Amino acid sequence: xxxxxxxxxxxxxxxxxxxxxxxxxxxxxxxxxxxxxxxxxxxxxxxxxxxxxxxxxxxxxxxxxxxxxxxxxxxxxxxxxxxxxxxxxxxxxxxxxxxxxxxxxxxxxxxxxxxxxxxxxxxxxxxxxxxxxxxxxxxxxxxxxxxxxxxxxxxxxxxxxxxxxxxxxxxxxxxxxxxxxxxxxxxxxxxxxxxxxxxxxxxxxxxxxxxxxxxxxxxxxxxxxxxxxxxxxxxxxxxxxxxxxxxx
Amino acid sequence: xxxxxxxxxxxxxxxxxxxxxxxxxxxxxxxxxxxxxxxxxxxxxxxxxxxxxxxxxxxxxxxxxxxxxxxxxxxxxxxxxxxxxxxxxxxxxxxxxxxxxxxxxxxxxxxxxxxxxxxxxxxxxxxxxxxxxxxxxxxxxxxxxxxxxxxxxxxxxxxxxxxxxxxxxxxxxxxxxxxxxxxxxxxxxxxxxxxxxxxxxxxxxxxxxxxxxxxxxxxxxxxxxxxxxxxxxxxxxxxxxxxxxxxxxxxxxxxxxxxxxxxxxxxxxxxxxxxxxxxxxxxxxxxxxxxxxxxxxxxx
Numbered sequence: 001x002x003x004x005x006x007x008x009x010x011x012x013x014x015x016x017x018x019x020x021x022x023x024x025x026x027x028x029x030x031x032x033x034x035x036x037x038x039x040x041x042x043x044x045x046x047x048x049x050x051x052x053x054x055x056x057x058x059x060x061x062x063x064x065x066x067x068x069x070x071x072x073x074x075x076x077x078x079x080x081x082x083x084x085x086x087x088x089x090x091x092x093x094x095x096x097x098x099x100x101x102x103x104x105x106x107x108x109x110x111x112x113x114x115x116x117x118x119x120x121x122x123x124x125x126x127x128x129x130x131x132x133x134x135x136x137x138x139x140x141x142x143x144x145x146x147x148x149x150x151x152x153x154x155x156x157x158x159x160x161x162x163x164x165x166x167x168x169x170x171x172x173x174x175x176x177x178x179x180x181x182x183x184x185x186x187x188x189x190x191x192x193x194x195x196x197x198x199x200x201x202x203x204x205x206x207x208x209x210x211x212x213x214x215x216x217x218x219x220x221x222x223x224x225x226x227x228x229x230x231x232x233x234x235x236x237x238x239x240x241x242x243x244x245x246x247x248x
Numbered sequence: 249x250x251x252x253x254x255x256x257x258x259x260x261x262x263x264x265x266x267x268x269x270x271x272x273x274x275x276x277x278x279x280x281x282x283x284x285x286x287x288x289x290x291x292x293x294x295x296x297x298x299x300x301x302x303x304x305x306x307x308x309x310x311x312x313x314x315x316x317x318x319x320x321x322x323x324x325x326x327x328x329x330x331x332x333x334x335x336x337x338x339x340x341x342x343x344x345x346x347x348x349x350x351x352x353x354x355x356x357x358x359x360x361x362x363x364x365x366x367x368x369x370x371x372x373x374x375x376x377x378x379x380x381x382x383x384x385x386x387x388x389x390x391x392x393x394x395x396x397x398x399x400x401x402x403x404x405x406x407x408x409x410x411x412x413x414x415x416x417x418x419x420x421x422x423x424x425x426x427x428x429x430x431x432x433x434x435x436x437x438x439x440x441x442x443x444x445x446x447x448x449x450x451x452x453x454x455x456x457x458x459x460x461x462x463x464x465x466x467x468x469x470x471x472x473x474x475x476x477x478x479x480x481x482x483x484x485x486x487x488x489x490x491x492x493x494x495x496x497x498x499x500x501x502x503x504x505x506x507x508x509x510x511x512x513x514x515x516x517x518x519x520x521x522x523x524x525x526x527x528x529x530x531x532x533x534x535x536x537x538x539x540x541x542x543x544x545x546x547x548x
Binding site for chain 2 (some may be wrong): 090102116
């Protein structure tokens with residue numbers, strides 16, 4: 001399997017000339033190609049409507065490309081069978097701008113859901129849930145209903161749910177979109193700590209102000225494949241999208 | 249395997265909780281399903297009992313041959329001989345008119361009325377047990393015996409039973425039709441219940457799918473719900489039938505003592521009961537499956 005060889009070559013996500021057009025005719029991505037190595041931290045930037053969300057949706061197989069190939073851990077999203085999608089997604093942690101929390105259950109049960117889906121043993125699961133909640137600083141709120149949490153706490157809960165499965169890749173779509181600067185830098189430092197233990201991070205954001213104080217990347221100017229400090233795994237690399245095309 | 253069982257037990261408990269969370273609407277749904285099912289199942293039981301009555305009568309077909317009132321003793325002996333030698337007849341039984349009158353006095357308690365009669369109004373008669381019992385051969389025999397001299401009338405005692413059997417067969421066809429229609433109704437009821445549940449749990453389904461749930465995982469609680477609701481509906485139908493028969497049997501008791509019979513209506517057999525429960529559970533599952541599969545397909 002050629003795809004598997006590519007994966008083991010260290011490349012976890014590979015876009016090759018990917019285009020995505022929606023049924024209404026809107027072209028969200030045009031001929032996008034890039035590679036992401038295992039353990040990288042990528043900031044995906046661009047104005048709203050530039051195609052950032054579409055790009056993340058392609059990785060999670062929420063959308064399929066019209067042409068080109070999207071390889072995620074060696075599997076091609078363009079040709080992946082419907083039945084295989086759930087198993088692909090279990091390798092990914094998804095963090096949403098609108099959190100997508102379930103308000104009919106406790107904080108603990110929200111984080112439990114991915115483990116239930118994977119069929120984990122209850123005792124092992126609850127240990128993992130506690131560890132994940134501890135990591136985002138919500139251990140004391142485990143019995144609360146998520147509706148009682150602040151915006152920043154809800155985002156951290158969403159992160160806990162994304163990491164409880166210990167995914168190799170984390171995808172975050174505008175994770176700080178609705179948060180003020182303090183909360184946002186808190187979220188970013190959590191992401192950084194995951195990246196330091198080897199998780200591949202892909203963060204879509206249009207909020208350049210949030211990124212600058214962290215000193216991780218300068219946006220829009222970095223040529224593809226190069227990074228600010230030369231160490232992609234530690235400091236992050238930027239992919240800048242403009243009107244569906246990769247600018248840098 | 250263990251995790252799989254634990255997961256199913258978890259879903260079952262979750263489903264039970266959800267049924268109990270809205271007790272009134274759950275109870276009403278179960279009642280509607282129960283009543284819908286009790287109609288065809290109840291008619292089935294009624295026909296089963298009728299068939300039993302008809303079967304008892306039809307299994308021992310007899311012909312009653314009544315001699316004419318003025319038949320002479322010789323004529324009777326001659327007829328008896330003819331009947332005994334007939335190849336289609338297995339045995340005959342002679343009922344003299346005097347004996348018939350005495351039997352009538354005993355069996356109906358009309359002794360006073362009968363003793364007031366000047367003459368015995370009853371003719372001599374033969375009860376004939378034929379060899380072949382098919383309706384056609386019985387009718388042929390009847391027609392043949394009618395032509396013999398000194399015979400006034402031949403009555404085929406089981407004719408009504410055969411007519412009843414034919415009627416029951418027709419009624420069985422009617423039940424089939426009613427069963428199909430009401431089964432469709434049951435599927436539709438469950439389909440709609442599950443559709444409403446899906447609408448209230450849209451978020452959960454969406455999130456679950458996004459974080460790697462298979463369709464089977466998403467469907468499972470709904471399928472359990474449909475199955476359980478169908479099963480409870482089947483149980484309700486069974487109870488409705490059992491209770492109705494209990495009430496009818498106590499009414500019947502008076503009737504049967506009048507007829508000096510110990511006939512009682514029988515409820516569904518163990519096999520039929522299990523079949524009813526399995527069938528209703530299956531229909532509930534089917535309604536839920538259709539509903540949730542359709543939703544998942546439309547949601548993409």
